[in-house]
Amino acid sequence: MAIGELIRDLRKARGWSQGRLASEINGAFGANLDREYVSRWERSKVTPGPYYLRCLSAVLEVPLAVLEGEVKRRTLLSDVAATAIAPIVASDLLSAGFAARLAKGPTGDDWEVKLATYGTEYMSLGASDIQRRVSGELVVVQQQLDTPQLWSVAARLMTLYAKTFPGSDGSKAVGWYRMAARAADESGDEQVRVWVRGRAAIALGYEGASLGVADVLADQAMAISDRPSLGLLNAIMGKAHASAIRGDLATARELMDQGRRVFDAAGSYEQTSDYAVPWWRMNVFISLLAARLGDENAAVAAQEAARRELPPTLPRFATHLELHRGLMLARAGDQAGGAAYARAALHELPPEKHSLTLRLLMSEVERS
Template sequence: MNDLGRQLREARTEAGVTLASIAARSCYSAAHLSNVEAGRRTATPDVVLAYARALGGADVKRRSLLAAATVGPVAAGELIRAGFAAALSGRGSEDQWAERVARYGRDYMEIGADALQQQLAGDLVVMQQHLDTPAMWAAAARALVTYGKTTKNPTEAIGWYDIARTAADRSDDLGVRVWVRGRAAIALAYEGAALPVAKRYADEAIGLSDRSSLGRLNALMARAHVFAGRGDDDAAVAADEAALRVFEKVASPDGEISDAAVPSWRMATFRSMLYARLGMVGPGEQAQSDADRWRPPSLTRFATHIELHRALMMAKAGDGTGGLAYARRAWAALPAERRSQTLGLVLREVERAARHR
């Protein structure tokens, strides 16, 4: 039995919850969960989430499960160092944790995902020991979304986004609940990954509140990309227009660099990908021009996004060979440590479009 499986079994038995009860509340069979507890199957984040939901009555159980889910990707030595450093320096105030999470949002825009993931995972392990106030749950929810965006594949990311949604709900902060769902939705939909899940997150965000916010803006843009992925051009354009109306009210300052922000250049990047997907050259070229004009020079990874959008538009217009060559040159020009899962998925979309031309 591995450590995580053992922790799940101990938490369940101490709470007096049966395997059948957890199975009834999740998509997993009791037999599969028994194998997870025995170490014969991997305790994926979504399995951990199923236990966290079933054992949600005791805060200590939620904290230990979140810790267990976070430990895996990080070296044990780094976790020990982070834990002792935190113990020696004290818990830190809620404001300090909020600022640390905000810094990760800024760092995400400029440094490689692998480096960021290790730093963020260490802080999540420390943070989970202090999930005893709504503000700390809110900070954890935002951090978990960023962590999900550093993972290697959409399935793994969805597991973290689901945990983030649960954490956001524990915060009792409507703005955080909407933002977490909207941000997860646009992350998946922009990548063209797991469109039904992206739509579910977007619909949840929009259903929670009709107030204009960055969370609602992200959710509306996610809907536009979902419609585009399904070939419903009219609905995609209508969702984009709805998102633009919200953007006019809540746009982030153009100098703000953060994964939590949507300034003009980032909105143009969302729209550039949308209209490249739709094969609509006029609005696509305008969005690409706007993104290049407004984007801060330090954000070279996002410049590559626009280059891949141009390649996708070329392929959609019938020049599959030229579009694919353009995309591969743009990919090769970006240093490997600056690449991201999202860029890789966009490149694969160009490859699929090129094959169909």
């Protein structure tokens, strides 16, 4: 996906014209851009150099790594083949891919079963284990993209794969989320198109990473359909978190209320799948959001509600709630106490249960 398309999407998510983007860069950095130059970026007639990539990163609220990753993306496949995949691993993956093509591979129903399994395992397994296994599945499914259903499968697998990279890393996570959105569009399935974008938005918003991209994907999901669904719920809550982190508290509260209404219509009963948002998980979203808003009463109420129904097989999410409490303490003025509380909670969780998101939350507590 071209850098120009990303710049355009980020600009539109902020409601800016091309002239406004040029003005923002000029005002912040003393540059001398005009609307036409921004237009040339967006049409991929010109690629921004390192200086303007830094300018764009600052005014569009997206990590520099995301923009640099889009510029370098054309070399990604050759770089991976040459350096990132050991020869024996590459051999195994290529063999699996061609074997799947020759044998027609798993059926659509087989893939749905696989997705359901990964959705459950993601909630308890470490990111590295999921990443390794899903990468092999992606090699297989890309050889089968002959039907809308298999594009839908690929889109959901890509979304899960993206979640194994930290959003703060930027390039990898965001690149996969955006590719998953395009794959979902190929499926023609409205529900999948909304879910993929919404899942990406809540992942980035919850982590406090790549807020500009979180907004883009949330806005796209909300524009595709306003019918209550888990995808729409994720999009709304992801955008709420981005607003809270920016300090736009009124918008964050409005979106939180909107999210509650959508949850009432679309919340799920499945308790232990990444594809589900049951009552306890909705309260995990609200717990962190309320902590970021400085609303201690709402945060504590959400934490208590989540704990009442949180499955004991998912201790990682209990640790999330403890880190939210540490963030509340830090934001209330006890920065050292909040960080110590969060650190102790993280230490109680076995290292193999740690996630990238927990580490990002720990960093947020320490910065508060």
